[in-house]
Amino acid sequence: MKRDFSIALLAAMLCAGAASAQDKAGLVEEAKTLIQQFGGTLKAELQAAMKEKGPVHAIEVCNTRAPEIAARISADSGWSVGRSSHRLRNPANAPDAYTAAAIEEFLKRQDAGEKPDTLVKAEIVEEDGHKVFRMVKAIPTGGVCLNCHGGDQVKPEVEAALARLYPQDRARGFRSGEMRGVFTLSRRLD
Numbered sequence: 097m098k099r100d101f102s103i104a105l106l107a108a109m110l111c112a113g114a115a116s117a118q119d120k121a122g123l124v125e126e127a128k129t130l131i132q133q134f135g136g137t138l139k140a141e142l143q144a145a146m147k148e149k150g151p152v153h154a155i156e157v158c159n160t161r162a163p164e165i166a167a168r169i170s171a172d173s174g175w176s177v178g179r180s181s182h183r184l185r186n187p188a189n190a191p192d193a194y195t196a197a198a199i200e201e202f203l204k205r206q207d208a209g210e211k212p213d214t215l216v217k218a219e220i221v222e223e224d225g226h227k228v229f230r231m232v233k234a235i236p237t238g239g240v241c242l243n244c245h246g247g248d249q250v251k252p253e254v255e256a257a258l259a260r261l262y263p264q265d266r267a268r269g270f271r272s273g274e275m276r277g278v279f280t281l282s283r284r285l286d
């Protein structure tokens with residue numbers, strides 16, 4: 097009897113462990129889909145704007161569309177979806193404590209030779225008494241990004257537009273392949 101009980105208890109514990117691992121895997125997949133939606137929509141709109149009217153116009157697209165797209169995807173999905181960075185352009189994208197710690201960790205791992213496109217952190221944590229799934233994923237700097245986040249590659253008219261919209265801009269001087277920032281997602285589980 098005692099033995100049966102222990103076996104049942106052990107089975108229950110193992111199942112609970114397996115179920116939460118499965119839940120987490122499902123949440124990671126969902127988060128990846130949202131990142132693709134957010135990143136994909138942004139990139140498509142950015143590239144279309146650059147091609148149509150050049151980088152100065154594209155800055156305005158980023159300025160107004162990036163927060164709108166993030167807000168729409170968050171409202172539709174029930175998740176909180178955003179972007180952040182260690183060198184911010186828009187102070188409104190400042191990281192919360194969890195995201196800031198993940199960014200610090202990614203920077204150390206980048207310094208140690210890991211590639212930004214492999215840097216990701218996903219876990220279930222406790223926040224304000226609630227269970228919350230958090231995921232942070234690094235965003236590498238690509239060639240097109242240098243038009244507005246690079247050093248000398250940034251044209252004077254782009255520089256002027258950035259100075260007007262973002263007087264506190266710190267998101268300049270990035271090199272191709274370097275971590276530019278992160279996608280940060282969260283969802284309350286209870």
Ligand code: HEC
Nearest residue numbers: 154155158159179180181184185186189241244267276277
């Ligand atoms: C046409 C200019 C332009 C290009 C090209 C561009 N960005 Fe940006 N980026 C901006 C602007 C403007 C903002 C501020 C958006 C806002 O106000 O939320 C920004 C903000 C960001 C942020 C949010 C964090 C912060 O600093 O505020 C990240 C991350 C980012 N860009 C990554 C990239 C990446 C990666 C690429 C290339 C795939 C890229 N950007 C290409 C103009 C650009």
